[in-house]
Amino acid sequence: MTDILEIKEAWKTYKMGAEEINALQGVNFKLEEGSFLAVMGPSGSGKSTLLHLAGILDLPTKGGVILQGKNITELSGKEQAHLRRTQIGFVFQRFNLLSQLTAEENVMLPMIKPDKKKAREILDRVGLKGKYDRLPTQLSGGEEQRVAIARSLANDPLLILADEPTGELDTANSRMIMDLLTDLNREGISIIIVTHDPMAAEYAHKTVEMRDGKINE
């Protein structure tokens, strides 16, 4: 198995006034293609920061992030955006759908080539057949999260990054979302979830624990 993501001795330092906060303190981490990883840990342990580095939403202060053999710190902003758009799918705790767009339009939004048929197929796949024209306000939380997962699949990504995907859902909906992610993983998409929820973490092949900006495996 090849590694699709490698984080090498990554540091992330924020300045809060005069104080410096080290969100990551020399994190080393590799992700094999096809894996399903859960990152757990208390608030402020740096798990979201790690996810942001993995998804090129942020760059390390020190160290490297290698995605598919490319060191993202060496890429231009435009190349980073392109990589984010084509290789990575994001799922957020608060769904973050665009409220003015229908389910179908939300899925089509990131597509390089807008394809209505494909958007509907993806929505069918996440169990939202016939709800293509619903606005986010006309959907339940679980349905919204499924639209968000559908959106993350728009450009056939290699990697899905989910930040507390079940954080705002009840148990039944949480299970449904985790089942869905498990299915996608079986189809070959690598997945990292950041979660507080032990039930969600059970779905992963492997769980790592973060504390004080470091990984305790």
Next chain:
Amino acid sequence: MSIYRLSFKNLKRRKLRSALTMLGIIIGVATLVLLMGAGTGMQSYMKDQTETMMGDVSIYNSSGGAYMGSSGDSYLNPETVSKIKNMSQLYDVKEETQFTTELNRTPLYVLGISNWDQVKINGTPGVVIDQSLADKFGYKIGSTITIKEQEFTITSITQQGTGMGMGIVFLDVDKALPLNENKVSSITASARGDPEAAKKDVESQVPGTMAMTQSDFTKQIDDMMNGLMLFIGAIASIGLIVGVISIVNIMLVNVTERTREIGVLKAIGFTNREVLGSILMEAGLLGFIGALIGLILAAALLQLAIIFFGPQLGMEDITLIYMLPPWLILAVVGGATILSILAGLYPAWRASRLNVVEALRYD
């Protein structure tokens, strides 16, 4: 679903806000088009009229006197008139005379003309009085009017007037000349060859004359109107600028409100430039749609003005085409759109520079 279609959706999402922001542009554009349109309309209408009514060359006494309707107290003497009539460069030579008199203590301006196109009622040669005289003395078509102790039968009544409490009577020049001791105020003629050359010939060969060509008249109209239009345009543009400033303001609010959404757009892979473009597009659309509505509003108001005030100003046959030439439409709509896009620059730049991680945390 491209990010640019999102711009449309965003305008529709906040209909009232978009409409109110556009209102500034609508009022600005409507005022600008209304004033500039009226000015442009008058200018090109006057030039058009000059071309249809005047001969190639108009000749006056060199003291200036009697052109463009000013009262004629300086005349061309008979010797001069016959010299002009005999010039081979000129043909279709027409005399005109004008004088003032009184009718029951009402000042009367009598114009003896040969070009009846000038009297825009039906162009029928005869005795035409203006509406103010008809109102004052109860004249009708067929009534008798006495000018300098001679009686004439009124053949027509025109809306054209002096607007200065003075009555006007249009007569055939043949009838008017004897009333004015056969004194000729001006002569218009067509030129064989270049009117400019004919003008120079007249002025050099006939002493005591001053000649003007059509282009002299149109130049005079331009000189008079261009400065005025610039002034009007500058004043009216203030409204548009205020409208544009409101776009800066509202786009800043929009961008701040949508911080999270912009974070999401970037997280799912849109580049800074695409985010910038979509905000500029939104600002541009506000300006463009506002300008179109303003233009339509102004056109409707101008059309109403034509219907209600056209006849009073002696411009019955002026149309909207005079007032809204393509250059004015393009300049105003294009200008408003470009200014609106410029107004969106700062908000758009701010949006595109947002830090994704912070934007995603924004509530």
